[in-house]
């Protein structure tokens with residue numbers, strides 16, 4: 001059975017993807033910082049190893065890599081992410097220590113995991129999915145910190161796709177989803193019109209099944225059109 005490592009699996013999109021892949025018989029290694037929430041999210045799922053920790057912690061990343069069984073990994077989903085400060089500050093006022101945390105979480109940690117797992121991913125002819133955002137490519141006021149980190153993640157993905165021809169490297173933009181992170185971005189607003197994260201999972205599954213060339217893919221496009229092989 002295929003093996004995946006998914007970060008940020010206790011809530012939102014990561015949790016929905018974890019459920020979908022567990023249902024399809026995948027062996028999973030997952031994380032999140034909050035241990036209780038991670039345990040209850042993964043309770044009852046077959047073949048899921050849950051390891052609580054912070055992706056910015058090098059020791060935690062090593063524990064995740066050591067949990068990969070048999071020296072091969074079919075899929076790494078770098079999903080864990082931080083929005084940064086809520087309400088979102090303008091760049092002119094952005095506290096630089098907070099910006100460093102955003103980049104550590106959303107850019108450095110995903111690349112560090114890719115570096116640690118390069119060999120088992122390559123041996124499996126595997127797939128890397130870095131979860132991106134439209135804020136990586138659109139200039140929304142207040143989104144400069146998070147958006148520039150996601151833009152950096154996109155460009156890492158683009159270059160990896162060229163440097164690692166035996167892998168598929170995707171930046172996956174899920175679109176708006178009704179999650180805790182989305183609520184933090186719109187504090188006090190009613191976000192009940194945003195789609196549930198589980199509704200985006202079929203687009204990700206489509207990406208995994210069709211294995212198009214490495215690059216950036218939007219869930220909305222994957223849901224609507226044929227992907228070029």
Ligand SMILES: NC(=O)c1ccc[n+]([C@@H]2O[C@H](COP(=O)([O-])OP(=O)(O)OC[C@H]3O[C@@H](n4cnc5c(N)ncnc54)[C@H](OP(=O)(O)O)[C@@H]3O)[C@@H](O)[C@H]2O)c1
Nearest residue numbers: 008010011012013032033034054055080081176177179181
């Ligand atoms: N929601 C949207 O509208 C939207 C739109 C575009 C892109 N995205 C992207 O989609 C992905 C999932 O977002 P979401 O909305 O599902 O977020 P979410 O509901 O806030 O869930 C985030 C998950 O990541 C974990 N996490 C956060 N920081 C972590 C860290 N440092 N180390 C380990 N785990 C960590 C959280 O658990 P703990 O807090 O317990 O660690 C949780 O399990 C993110 O990459 C986000 O940028 C979301």
